[in-house]
Amino acid sequence: MNPPRKAQPPSFSSKEFRSALGMFATGVTIVTARTADGGVLGLTANSFNSVSLQPPLVLWSLATAAASLPALRGGSHYAINVLAADQKLLAERFAAKGTDRWADVPFTEGIGGAPLITGACASFECFNRSRYEEGDHVIFVGEVERCTWRPGASPLLFHGGRFYTEHPL
Structure with missing residues (x-):
């Protein structure tokens, strides 16, 4: 028996798919980079995950419709800033459109110029190794x-459309 050559059409709506995805709790990050003209850019993303320990690889994804895609696709470096529980307002700001995302946001300069947001739980400074177009997103x-972290810091979490913080069981 031969396996099917392609997936069957979905038996659910986009809204149902989004609701099911919302059941997976994630951390919250802000991906940052420098534009070709030296400006800073950043966006909230919760599509972050580890890939490999040797070499150390991580991934995240961005919608193909995102205005920041050309800069992130073409740049050599970016940073993934894992937000702390007290950085909810930053997560919301960097997810919003038409706002000055960087107003009064303290950061230091990372490898390749990518901003490292002060107070983040962890940061991953990355060489932009590869990109894969899948569906309506690009997987980076x-x-x-280089990576850094703050031992004992509580991360900001996202589940079912709401923000949370950790509580040990």
């Missing part, structure tokens, strides 16, 4: 050149 794989 970054080779981590």
Whole structure:
């Protein structure tokens, strides 16, 4: 018996798919980089995950319709800033359109110029290793050149359309 050559059409709506995805709790990150003209860009993303320990690789994804896609696709470096529980307002700001995302946001300069947001739980400074177009997103794989973290810091979490913080069981 031969396996099917392509997936069957979905038996659910986009809204139902989004609701099911919302049941997976994630951390919240802000991906940052420098534009070709030296400006800073950043966006909230919860599509972050580890890929490999040797070499150290991580991934995240971005909608093909995102205005920041050309800069992120063409740049050599970016940083993934894992937000702390007290950085909910930053997560919301960097997810919004038509706002000055960087107003009064303290950061330091990372590898390749990517901003490292002060107070983040962890940061991953990445070489922009590869990109894969799948569906309506581009999957970015970054080779981590440096990472830092704050021991004991509580991460900001996202589940079912709401923000949370951790509580040990």
